[in-house]
Amino acid sequence: MRTTLNLPDGLVTQAKAHAAASGQTLTSLVEEGLRLVLEQHAIPHPIAPEPLPAYGQAEGRILVELANRDAVWAILDEDRPA
Numbered sequence: 001m002r003t004t005l006n007l008p009d010g011l012v013t014q015a016k017a018h019a020a021a022s023g024q025t026l027t028s029l030v031e032e033g034l035r036l037v038l039e040q041h042a043i044p045h046p047i048a049p050e051p052l053p054a055y056g057q058a059e060g061r062i063l064v065e066l067a068n069r070d071a072v073w074a075i076l077d078e079d080r081p082a
Contacts, residue, residue: 051067
């Protein structure tokens with residue numbers, strides 16, 4: 001993918017010199033650097049989503065946990081007019 005980066009002139013000059021001295025392109029140097037940074041800051045495990053909220057009236061009606069599909073359908077069926 002092509003993209004445009006706005007970098008300080010001095011940084012680009014240093015990066016080009018480093019890339020040339022190590023026999024690589026500026027693109028490959030930037031790619032290598034990005035991969036290193038992303039590996040260092042990688043999240044080891046995916047973050048579990050927050051549990052879905054329960055709805056209803058706690059003082060009488062049963063609360064429904066939206067993650068429980070059967071309970072949701074049961075409450076929907078209960079509320080249907082006959």
